[in-house]
Amino acid sequence: MYNVSVGNPATEFIGLDLGGTFLKAARVAPDGVVGRRLRQPVESDSVDGLLSQLAGAVRKLEEDGPAPAVGLGIPGIVEPVTGIARGVPNLPSLEGLPLAAELAARCGRPAFAANDANAGALAEAWLGAGQDVRNMLYVSLGTGVGGGLVLDGRLFLGHAGYAGEIGHIQVEPDGVRCGCGSWGCVETIAGAPGWVRRAEKAVAGRPSILAGQRLEPAVIVEAAHAGDAAALEVLDGAARALGAGIAATLNILNVERVVVGGGVSAAGAILLDRVVAETRQRTFPAVFAGCSFRPSALGADAGVIGAARGAMLAGG
Numbered sequence: 001m002y003n004v005s006v007g008n009p010a011t012e013f014i015g016l017d018l019g020g021t022f023l024k025a026a027r028v029a030p031d032g033v034v035g036r037r038l039r040q041p042v043e044s045d046s047v048d049g050l051l052s053q054l055a056g057a058v059r060k061l062e063e064d065g066p067a068p069a070v071g072l073g074i075p076g077i078v079e080p081v082t083g084i085a086r087g088v089p090n091l092p093s094l095e096g097l098p099l100a101a102e103l104a105a106r107c108g109r110p111a112f113a114a115n116d117a118n119a120g121a122l123a124e125a126w127l128g129a130g131q132d133v134r135n136m137l138y139v140s141l142g143t144g145v146g147g148g149l150v151l152d153g154r155l156f157l158g159h160a161g162y163a164g165e166i167g168h169i170q171v172e173p174d175g176v177r178c179g180c181g182s183w184g185c186v187e188t189i190a191g192a193p194g195w196v197r198r199a200e201k202a203v204a205g206r207p208s209i210l211a212g213q214r215l216e217p218a219v220i221v222e223a224a225h226a227g228d229a230a231a232l233e234v235l236d237g238a239a240r241a242l243g244a245g246i247a248a249t250l251n252i253l254n255v256e257r258v259v260v261g262g263g264v265s266a267a268g269a270i271l272l273d274r275v276v277a278e279t280r281q282r283t284f285p286a287v288f289a290g291c292s293f294r295p296s297a298l299g300a301d302a303g304v305i306g307a308a309r310g311a312m313l314a315g316g
């Protein structure tokens with residue numbers, strides 16, 4: 001059968017991007033070209049079911065030839081040395097699991113596992129909006145607010161893999177409870193559920209084109225484009241929280257690039273411009289002046305490319 005995928009099948013690695021809802025998988029050549037892809041709903045929340053699905057996706061992609069190694073991104077923390085998954089609220093069965101080892105055992109291939117935002121950071125630093133800099137913060141906007149740091153050209157994980165968790169910088173000390181156990185984290189305001197909660201509040205008692213609509217970030221952004229005051233209030237609040245979190249990170253780490261990706265970043269300039277303005281007000285002028293902001297260049301592929309890149313760097 002004619003195979004339209006590009007690249008050398010013999011050396012393509014496999015990247016898996018496991019979300020709370022969908023599993024995305026792809027073959028990724030050593031130069032980053034994405035070959036054959038898969039996308040399927042996450043079938044199960046049992047450990048066995050999930051691992052079987054991951055191994056099944058690898059087997060399917062290996063119909064085009066064996067991969068030297070497999071990389072996996074998950075919506076949670078992965079401890080750097082042990083590869084143990086921690087804090088995976090959307091897939092709680094993974095908690096405490098030595099993920100890379102389990103995946104390697106099921107696939108018969110060396111395996112690498114990482115936090116999904118760290119995988120995104122790896123991908124953007126390698127081939128995307130951070131490839132021309134050595135110090136970068138990647139911010140992933142979705143249901144959660146994830147972050148990944150590349151410092152001096154290397155992914156920085158910290159002692160236990162929690163480095164770069166910009167979504168859990170506190171910006172409202174008396175704010176709502178966060179899944180991490182704290183209050184008023186960036187994520188409670190700028191994560192998708194935060195947009196929805198604040199929009200419900202913003203539309204109460206005043207006319208808004210959001211009234212009666214299914215509230216989600218994309219709908220709120222559309223209403224903001226139309227000048228809806230309630231929608232603009234929600235958008236401004238998300239931008240302020242993100243700007244405060246990014247400013248704190250810039251003042252500590254002085255990175256020269258902020259890359260913003262994830263599904264909610266599809267809002268585009270109406271959000272990013274506000275985030276930049278809010279960051280500027282809270283950052284040392286010289287630090288802000290030395291930092292540029294870019295939307296993700298790899299978009300939805302950042303996860304699979306970064307996971308595969310991790311497998312390549314791990315020596316697969």
Ligand SMILES: [Zn+2]
Pocket residue numbers: 167168169178179180181182183185187
């Ligand atoms: Zn938190």
